[in-house]
Amino acid sequence: MNPFTTLRRHLSPAQINFYFSIICFFSPPVLGSLVSIAFNAGGVWSVMLLAAKRRRFNIDRPMLTLTMAIYAYCATMVLASIVNGTLAADLRLFLPLITFLLFPISYSTWSITEKTTLARIAILASAAACFGALAIAIVQYHWLGTRAEGGAGNAIVFATVTCLAVMLCLAGALSGIETRWKLLVLAATAGTVAIVYSGSRMIWVAVPITGIVVLLINRRRFAGASVARFLAIGLVAAVVIAAIGSRVILDRADFLVSDWDALNANGDHSTALGLRVAMWEIGVHAFREMPIFGHGISASRALMKQALQDQFGVQQTLSHFHNGFLTALVQAGLLGALALASIFIVAAWNAARTLRFSADPLERFGATVILVAVITYLIAGMTGMLIGHDILDATLMVFLVSGTYLASGRTVTPIGKSAPAMSPHASPQP
Template sequence: MKYPAVNRLFTFACFSVSPIAGSLVSFLWHGGALWCTFEVATRRQRLSDDRDMRNIALLLYLYAGATLLSYLINGPSTDTIGRIIPLATFLLFPFSYSVWSISEKSAVREAAIFGSMAASYGAALFALVEHFVLHTRPEGGAGNALVFALVSCMAGAVCLSAALIQETRWRAALFGGYAASVLAVLLSESRSVWVAMAVLLVVNLIVFRRRLQQIFRGSLIYAAAAFLMIAIAASGVLIDRFKQLEADWTVLSEQGDYNSSTGLRLAMWEIGARHFLARPLLGNGPQNTRAIIRENLAENFGIGRSFTHFHNGFLTLLVESGILGGGAVIAVFLLATWMALRNLRAASDENARFGAMLLLTLVVTYGVSGSVNIVLGHDIIDTVFMVFLIVGTYLASGESMLEKRRRAGLREPQ
């Protein structure tokens, strides 16, 4: 099977499995990325010279290098070496991108769309069964409610953007996929992802405002009815979660008790900010985060709890690898945002606009959810970050290696 066909199937798989099969997406993408690295290292395939890809790769390598250096200067040990192994994920970016781009852009776009639609309907099915039958907080195949909500949110956003960008007979099914993902996210009880999904809806409505009247003419009542049904199904979850937030804030403000979801976040943000300012350049090392949180919660707040991160992903990155490492990741988000806005403003090509929306989906979801949870540091979250970043960059501003070979008069790669 030739690379264009393989990449089409690989794209579908990467976009479809994360809410349903969880870490399978990590095994799938990492296996493919390692093969891509072998292909480029043995000169069977060429490394892409796309400028935006190289800029992102440079920032990811800076993050990995700064984090490794911080680990080495802040008390490394054999017990904590597992904290730096995940950095290898980000080193695979340019190789995966290069081989992924041996494809037709339209084929990759369609595979991402249909994969996301499958993921959205699958996520809703998991959420309905877990919430109404098993009476548990939905986690899908991810094994974690927050991760399940995050990947479901992104799948639904892809469906929404695809339905608004292109003329397609699958538009109704895509809107249905979006509605299914909304239901899954609401039932997951992950409040930060609720906000991310709301922001993504507003972003899509603003970007595609000129198409809305045409698309929804005569069918607005059906859309409203669908979302009313979703709201009714999830109303109990919404009310309970906001009541909990109100109760946490009341206890914190009236009694000074930080031992709640809201209070613990505020306490950890204070601890994290203090430690980042103490060592701003290279940070405190990823291996020391748990000890920093545990010791400071006990000493300063009288709370005997331990966490692996500061419940603000960007702050966690800054504490662990300083402004060099954490700043590099923040720069990736800024660059992705600039690429997306640039292509939405200037490009008329459906592939470029869809790629731009993938990048905006990545930035909004990880930016909003990561501000109170994690940005990087979980295998599924890291993998989905890479998949959206690679495919979004390639479709938005990259050049197909097939087109380059055709212009040079070379045969297509096998």
């Protein structure tokens, strides 16, 4: 029997969403690609439910504008291949775009979940993910002698998704949605230590920046008497993190200085920093050659591999240029880069609008979820991947779907059940 059919017979739609949401928020740091499998499988199953009229399509204005931006990006990637005559070669490389195309489908299914329930799941599952991330990081760093990669198998990806989990813990503690703030502060500290163990320097930058944004969003909740206590807690957490991670921090700083010296003194492009500089030079030149539509996905990868070998004597096969927007520029030209930027601009605009006009804790938490994702991805994407990795793509969609729904969506019920209509800025009672 089909496992989805068995699941549907034993669980209600709300219960299925409950467990699905736990998987989506817990698995990125700990279980890696499970979030991609779950999100995509859930999206395909939702398509079947919508086709069978067992779910209703939920269209809100913020969701619609974000969908248009996401679909525009997917269209530019296909258009670039058509213009360059590489459509056949790129077909298999379009498969990751399915994750983005499922955005409105998953939104419609996820919005049958009560907002309070979804927010608490996101917070508590993220807390569990932070503790799991630290446990794995300790094993990988101290016992295996490697940078912490979590369940992702990639240190940068692991650090990125763990940063998101840390910020949800912090937002949950400050928003008042979850009363166990001490547990959340402890979880955020554990997650931050795991990020330190990853050695991902750009995420070390992202953590304080996103943390400050979360603090600013929730500044109204601070009474004068609580500021001193909060600062004390933050100071203690910072001291603990610095003490535990001092060796990692110093080692990574030494590597950066060493790479810089090797690049400047000897023109060595075989180091992590040197390789990035080489890829950026190749990418800028490739963009100038095809500025409007780009080279297409497969041609861009072949171009980079050949240029690294010919110009820098480095033999590497890489799928991206270690800068998200430069990758988009080379693959799909200005059209692709602008379409990619529009996803983050529209998402941030939706969040900012909610924060400006709404005082509802759930809606403000949803806006925080969006901004945390936008800021973290943009910072990480400056020297790494912005999108194009299954875990990063699925996690981004999880945060944009849930954040948009919580911030400005309306709750609907499955077909066959009735519920009063809700305004875009109304939240259900717990």
